Structures are given as C-alpha cells and as structure tokens.
Amino acid sequence: MTDICLGFDVHQPFRLKRDFFWLHREFSCTSINRLFDYYFDNKLNRDVLRRVCEKSYLPSNSILLEEIEKFKSENKKIKVFFSLSGVFLEQCIRWADYVLESFKQLILTGCVELISQPYYNSLCSLWSEKDEFIEQVRIYEKKIKEIFGLNLSFFKNTELIYNNRIAKLVDSLGYKGMIIEGVERILKPFSPNNVFKPKGCSKLLILPRNPQLTGIITYHFSNRLWFEWPLTPEKYVRMLSLTPGQCVVIFLDYAFFGEHCSSEDGVHDFLKNLLEEVVKRENLEFMLPSEVLEKHKPVEEIDVNELDETISWGGLKQDLDLWLGNSMQVACYNSLKEIGKQVKESWNKNLLKIWRLLQTSDYLYYMSTVEDPENLSGYFNPYNSPYNAFLNYVNAILDFRVRVKNFIILAKKPFKFYLTKNHYTGIFTQSLSGFLRVLRFIDVKSIEYHLRNGDFERWFTKSLGDYRLAKKVRMLRFRKY
Known part of the structure; x- marks a missing residue:
C-alpha cells in the first residue's frame, strides 16, 4: 500500500x-x-x-x-x-x-x-x-x-x-x-x-x-x-x-x-x-x-552540498535563482542582512520587527527575471515588472537603514567582553546602548576585569569618541583600584 x-x-x-x-x-x-x-x-x-x-x-x-x-x-x-x-x-x-x-x-x-x-x-x-x-x-x-x-x-x-x-x-x-x-x-x-x-x-x-x-x-x-x-x-x-x-x-x-x-x-x-x-x-x-x-x-x-547544490521548489532548475538569481536581488538581500547587527544592537522591538518583515522572500521573488512554471507568488505580485519591484524595495531598505543608523550610535570597533585575558565570553557590543544592555546581565567578573585594565575608557575614546564618558570611567577606576 x-x-x-x-x-x-x-x-x-x-x-x-x-x-x-x-x-x-x-x-x-x-x-x-x-x-x-x-x-x-x-x-x-x-x-x-x-x-x-x-x-x-x-x-x-x-x-x-x-x-x-x-x-x-x-x-x-x-x-x-x-x-x-x-x-x-x-x-x-x-x-x-x-x-x-x-x-x-x-x-x-x-x-x-x-x-x-x-x-x-x-x-x-x-x-x-x-x-x-x-x-x-x-x-x-x-x-x-x-x-x-x-x-x-x-x-x-x-x-x-x-x-x-x-x-x-x-x-x-x-x-x-x-x-x-x-x-x-x-x-x-x-x-x-x-x-x-x-x-x-x-x-x-x-x-x-x-x-x-x-x-x-x-x-x-x-x-x-x-x-x-x-x-x-x-x-x-x-x-x-x-x-x-x-x-x-x-x-x-x-x-x-x-x-x-x-x-x-x-x-x-x-x-x-x-x-x-x-x-x-x-x-x-x-x-x-x-x-x-x-x-x-x-x-x-x-548529500546536498551547501556551496553549489542548494535546492528549492522554485524554477525549472529548482535552485535559488528565483530569489537570488540577479544582481538586484543579491544587492537587496545582502543590504538587508548587513543591517541586522545594528538592528539587534538597538534593542528596539519596532526596528527588529520591521527588519524581519522585510526579510520575507516574496520581495526578492517579485524582482525575479527567471522563468517560474509554478508562479509561486506571481498571483499576488503587486508590481508590473521586476525593475519596479526593485526600485520600491531597495528604497524601503535604504530608508530603513538610515533610520537604524540615526537611532543607534555605532562604535568603530565592537567591544568584546572577557573574563580573563584568554577567556572570551562570546558577548560583544557595537554601540553605547548595546554596551549598557550587556552590563545588566554580564558576569560582574568581566566588568571588574575590563575596568581594572582600562579597557572601557579606551573603547569609549577610540571607538565611540566620547571623551567625557571615558573620563568618568577613568575616575571610577582610580577610586576603585
């Protein structure tokens, strides 16, 4: 049977x-x-x-x-x-x-x-x-x-x-x-x-x-x-x-x-x-x-190799071309992916929600120039051409990208939290807001280690350019140690 x-x-x-x-x-x-x-x-x-x-x-x-x-x-x-x-x-x-x-x-x-x-x-x-x-x-x-x-x-x-x-x-x-x-x-x-x-x-x-x-x-x-x-x-x-x-x-x-x-x-x-x-x-x-x-x-x-054999249910070749088959799609895909670290660093639920909604695969499909016998999303495609779909989507991404960057002040280099010289916690931050969030849950031993070594003030000065904050942390270090 x-x-x-x-x-x-x-x-x-x-x-x-x-x-x-x-x-x-x-x-x-x-x-x-x-x-x-x-x-x-x-x-x-x-x-x-x-x-x-x-x-x-x-x-x-x-x-x-x-x-x-x-x-x-x-x-x-x-x-x-x-x-x-x-x-x-x-x-x-x-x-x-x-x-x-x-x-x-x-x-x-x-x-x-x-x-x-x-x-x-x-x-x-x-x-x-x-x-x-x-x-x-x-x-x-x-x-x-x-x-x-x-x-x-x-x-x-x-x-x-x-x-x-x-x-x-x-x-x-x-x-x-x-x-x-x-x-x-x-x-x-x-x-x-x-x-x-x-x-x-x-x-x-x-x-x-x-x-x-x-x-x-x-x-x-x-x-x-x-x-x-x-x-x-x-x-x-x-x-x-x-x-x-x-x-x-x-x-x-x-x-x-x-x-x-x-x-x-x-x-x-x-x-x-x-x-x-x-x-x-x-x-x-x-x-x-x-x-x-x-x-x-x-x-x-x-056995489906990640590099050159990834499969899907889309298109005649059943590969990724329906979503990542042209430069318009790849540009939007990479641009949205790259904003992710800043979005998560912001700790803002609204920004995170919008970023994830913009990831929906349909937007990439609307830009496809590949033949699709199943017309997976075409029945509900609001655009009359892949190029109009690209112009609209890429402008939405650029608009969102600017809003994220205006919301969060990014450091030149991320701050990585260690417990000792050779013991990395796996936690890092790329902004002041993210830094303050991490301080709420990071092991106090890590805070003491970096404070004692002057790592915080160096990062505030060289990566954030915030000399006033660096000075306050330096005074705290002198009082404590």
Whole structure:
C-alpha cells in the first residue's frame, strides 16, 4: 500500500506601499513606533487576505472538515497537513481571526498536522550566522503553541530551500522530519516517493515532495491544451495508484483552490472528490508526515552540498535563482542582512520587527527575471515588472537603514567582553546602548576585569569618541583600584 501525504502551503506577505521611489516618500519624518503603517500597504494587505479567505481558505476548510468527519469512524481516514506561515497568522490575527477558528476546527479532528518553519518566511537559513534562523523558528513554535496549543515535530523551510547545513540546523532543533523538494539530480536513482536520511544528521529524516504529481494539479487542472484534459479526481487517483514507492507527497499552494483557479471551474468539487477517491482505493491511504516516518525506514542517505547544490521548489532548475538569481536581488538581500547587527544592537522591538518583515522572500521573488512554471507568488505580485519591484524595495531598505543608523550610535570597533585575558565570553557590543544592555546581565567578573585594565575608557575614546564618558570611567577606576 502506498501512503499519500497531502499538504497545503498557506502564506500571505505584508505588501509594501508602492510609492517610496515614485513619490519620493523615503526619509519622511516618521516615528519609529509608526514604521509598520509607514512601510506596508495595510489596506491592500487586509483586502487581499479577506478576499483569498472568502474565495479559497474558508470554503476549502469546510470541504476538508466535512470529508474528515465523514470518514472519521472508518478504517481509512482522510488526513492532511498544513504549513501556515507566521506572517499569514499575524494577518489573520489583525484582520480575519475567524479564519484561525476555521483552522482550529480542522486541527481538533486529530487528522490534521501542522509543520514548523521560519516565522517570517525568510531566507535566513542561508546566512552563515545561525542565530537568526533559530530565533525565527522558535518564534514560530511559540506562536503555534499560543494559537493552537501544539508542539511541532515536522519542519518545512522557506521555499523548501535545503542543503546539508540547513538539515543539521533543523536536526539540532529537535525535529524528526523535514519536507524538501524532490529534485531528481539529488535523489537519483531513487524516486522522491521514499523516506531519506540527510547526511550528517542524528535523528532527522527527509520526505521529498513529488513535483511532477503536484504540478499536474497546479499546471493542468485549467489547461485545456493538456493532452489529458480535463483532469478528473478518478484520473489523478489512477496516477497515484500506479506510482511506486513508500509515500507520495503532494504539497501545493492552498490558494490554488478558489483563488488561482476559480470555484466556478470546479476546483472545489475536484478537491472534495479527490479525497473520497483516495479513500476508495485499496492500495492508497492518507497519512500524516509524522506517521510516515514511524512506518517507513529511509532507503538512502542524501548529500546536498551547501556551496553549489542548494535546492528549492522554485524554477525549472529548482535552485535559488528565483530569489537570488540577479544582481538586484543579491544587492537587496545582502543590504538587508548587513543591517541586522545594528538592528539587534538597538534593542528596539519596532526596528527588529520591521527588519524581519522585510526579510520575507516574496520581495526578492517579485524582482525575479527567471522563468517560474509554478508562479509561486506571481498571483499576488503587486508590481508590473521586476525593475519596479526593485526600485520600491531597495528604497524601503535604504530608508530603513538610515533610520537604524540615526537611532543607534555605532562604535568603530565592537567591544568584546572577557573574563580573563584568554577567556572570551562570546558577548560583544557595537554601540553605547548595546554596551549598557550587556552590563545588566554580564558576569560582574568581566566588568571588574575590563575596568581594572582600562579597557572601557579606551573603547569609549577610540571607538565611540566620547571623551567625557571615558573620563568618568577613568575616575571610577582610580577610586576603585
């Protein structure tokens, strides 16, 4: 019997206001506390969210709930999994809390699994520093616990981006399984319809998505030129029945049902009948991702080199080109990443929130010049060209960068805290505000060590240029020592 893992990706970004460049709105006088409304087009965001919820998410949830309840007492049940992005959850809390109630009803059936991810749907898993990725995952875990009361065991990275290093990070966070893209060049000679073990991991196992069978739904349901059109549930389930392997993972954008493809075209009927057709087949059974790992052992170890083999579910090459394939994207990606140390040094929650919202991968995708057969975010792209998307995004980043630098006085060199000459604490600061924060929790032995050596006053003088403060610290040192 072949297991069927049916999953849905639910994500909506906070779209930026589109007049930063054309109306010269950058560097306007705005309080840091009001930056959220300054940067983001929240009327558009609210309207898009509510429209997609009414046309897609709510009717699809109703179908799933009805079908799950219908077969709940049977031996073969209907089971699905969801990926709900953190920024989608945040928008629902603001503008459509009734949608969260709909998802809660599904989860209460016991036939729905949620999978974890970076909260802001960002590319921070690619950064050499792992702290931001870990923080965003922990933020997501906390939010899911707060809303749904769940602890998550399965993981999905933004855009299904994956390599050995990311696998080790996810493994270190305690996850049992991870959904990745079923890229043929990585998995061959095996098909994606199996469980795999990632190289260098102790517990983590891998479930690849089947891109071909997922694509048949997203590409061909409305494509009248397809040689097998129309795509019926019976025809699709026949394909599943003939597919060998341990488990077939079908993972697609939830907005396909009702938004990308209209309900009038029969897409919701297709979803309803597809669920029932799978249950009818003797050789097919719905399973949750975590259940698949309990049932099957990995068939092989996969090795995805970080430097030149990183994979994703985007584009024909299934690499990073959809988000980092041109100089516009790379410039924005690097510029935003570089501000991170100053943002965290500021200890300002508003600046940190905006910086993380600006990391959402959609902004990079809007600038893509690469062919994308799945049109991952194109249905909701507010720009008519990648160049207009770049002009708007880069101006928002530059505006934000100036505000961060005006908020925080950066030192020429960071101050590193030691306990003794050869015992570095791992803690450093790049600003006076950060320095004062560190003093609240750093070991008093470190403070005494640096005060006695005159390190504080030298840093105030040479890196901050604050001679008055250096003089006060020097007087304190003389009185104490």
